[in-house]
Amino acid sequence: MVPSKLKRHLETKHPAHVHSNLDYFRRARDLNQRQQGRLLDSVKVSDKAMEASYMLAELIAKQKKPHTIAETLILPACKILAGVMLGPDAANELSKVPSSDNTIKRRIDDMSEDIEEHLAEKLQASGRFSLQIDESTDISGAAQLLANVRYVDADSIKETFLFCKEMESHTTGEEIFRVTNDYFKENSLTWNMCVGLCTDGAASMTGRVKGFIAKVRAQNPHIVTNHCILHREALVAKTMPPELTEVLNQAVQMVNYIKSRPLKSRLFSQLCAEMGADHQSLILHTEVRWLSRGKVLSRLYELRKQLLEFSGENAVPHKDKLADERWCARLAYLADIFGHLNELNAKLQGRNENILSSTDKIRGFMGKLLLWQEALEQGSMDMFPLTSAAPQAAKERAVYAEHLQTLKERFEQYFPRVADIEDYDWIQDPFHQESSTEKLSMKEREECAELRVDRTLKLKFSELPLDQFWLASASEYPSISHHAIEQLLHFPTTYLCELAFSTLTYMKNNSRSRLSVEQDLRVALSSVPPRIKKICAPRQAHVSH
Incomplete structure (x- = not known):
């Protein structure tokens, strides 16, 4: 700048400093630079605190924890650790991270919105996707409609959470379609993009006129629909000859008698320990949980002698059956066959399972049924280890053969087109x-x-x-x-929906029954990560006070 102009500016604008020496101006310059630096540092700290707050909220959602845990546990714990390991200044820095329950809730909502927007962009870019959809009731009695999606993303096929919507009134096929269709419209998706649909086969889904699938087919006649293979396999397993059905029901009553009474359960565990049993408790039977039946029967058969001893002083239902070797032989067979069915069920579960590999597993099991029938006709029961060791198993061979034939027929009924997979x-x-x-x-x-x-x-x-x-x-x-x-x-099962329902049940419990769960579920379950830096960019950062 021109010296004469600088001198005129000093004399007219700052006359009080005309006679100040050079050191004064140097100090003023340094002070101004330090103030600017502190302002920049403050802005950087605020930005970092906001980004850390989002990352903290994501972690809480992924772990399915209450929003209050950040303020009540996580941040205090971090401050203690930082104070001990790094000193009080580090602990004070952590105090600047916003962590109130309302802040965590807003952060999760922001990330959920970003994930939903990003996923919609991916689905639109893919141009085709497959849907699995199911409905269930949460702890508050509200019906929740849950959907997952599989789509092409760059060089691979991805699958992820799509939505969870509360059904305000009836859970009819028409209502399920309305909710899903509204979501499609909000996110610029069309039914022509949907190439496949997997449901649980409920009446609201499969009704010929008003069912959800019928409504979808009216929008896209070329869509391929599939009844969940896991549900079909469970329906197959329910069919048994009356002799085996009776044994199963009696076994369940025995188990539930023990498990529904805490004192009896403790006394039975004590007896098992005294008798040197490998296990000291029975498993409670439930119709809902996968794999329950096989594990219940195997454990009961293993502890049958201990239960017989225990029943001497307790009114265990059907306790006389435990001394009946033919009844025990039937119980052993049920434990074996449901063990095989459990193994098949477990193979059909999991992420990234496709319709081709799942159908191959069903075909493989149907082939094993034929093999077992032939072996049974020849007097061999090597495929059923518990049964082959039972003293009276040979006398029950006709019952076993009848059940294997029933299973074979039911598999053919529920999986009529498995041979088409060769195409x-x-x-x-x-x-x-x-x-x-x-x-x-x-x-x-x-x-x-x-x-x-x-x-x-x-x-x-x-x-x-x-x-x-x-x-x-x-x-x-x-x-x-x-x-x-x-x-x-194409989805072969509604496994991801079942997994999401388990997560929903864990998150929306008696203590959090009023939770609006969709945003937390999306952040917890989505394979599409939130773009935290993008979310932070337009927002003004504030440190916690």
Whole structure:
């Protein structure tokens, strides 16, 4: 700047400092710079505190904890640790992180909104997705409609939580469709994008005229619907000959007599310990929980001698049956067969299960049923370890054979088209020359023929998961890849909905029965992470006071 102008500015604007020496001006400059630095540091601390507050809220939602835990436990604990390990200044810095229950609630709502927006963008970009949907009642008696979605995201297929909506009145198919359709409209989604739909097979879902599926088909006639394989397998397992049904009911009554009485349960555990049993308690039977029946029967059979001893001084229902070797042989068979059914059920559960692999597992079990029938006719019961060791098992062979035949017929009834899965062998192994492609279009068959001799893709096939392989092939072989991906998008079960209901039950308990659960559920369950820096950017940061 021009010296003469600087001098004139000093004399006219700051006459009191005209005669001040150079040191004064240097001190003024340094003070001004320090004030600017402190202001910048304050802004940085506020921004960091806000970002940390969002990360804390995400952690609380992921762990399904009450919002108050940040202020009552997490932050005090962090301050204690920081104070001891790093000193009081570090503890004071942590005090600046906003952590009140209302703040945590707002943070979770913000992240839920961002996740929902981001997922909608991904679904729109994908252009096709598959849906699994189910309805259940929470602890407050409110009906909750829950949906999960599977879609193409870049180079792989992803699945995640979509929504949880409270049903205000009836849970009819029309109401379920209205709620789902409204959500689609709010997020710019259309039914033509939905290529598959998996439900639990309830009447509200499957009704021919007013059912949810019927309403969806009116919007998209080409949608592929599927009755949850887990529910179908559970329906198959319920069918038994009257002799075995009677044993099952009596066994359940014995178990429930013990488990419903705390004193009896403690006394029985004490007796088991004194007798050197591997386990010291029975398992309570329930019709709702998966895998309950097999574990209940196995534990009862294992502790039958202890229960017989215990029943001498207690009015255990049907206690005389425990001394009946033929009854025990039937109980052993039930424990064995439900153990096998449990194993199948567990294999069908889990994330990223597709319709092809699930159907293969059902076919495999049906094949084992035939094998067991043949073995039983030849007098072998090696496939049923508890049964083969039971003294009177040979006399009950006809009952076992009848049940195996019933299971076989029921599997054929509930899974009538499992053999059709062979038409899709080319998806699971496109390089196998014998994989059938007869039902494909000519364009798809041509691409399949070219793909089978593509050595570079053959190397990729051994390195990549199935969905990533077909997505990687889409640019060179678009028709056949599109067909394969559409099949892999279908949900075979409503497992994710069941998992979400378990989470909902844990979060919305007696202490939090008024919780509006959708936002917390979305942050807890979504595989789409919140974009915390994007959320923080337009917001004004304030430290906690």
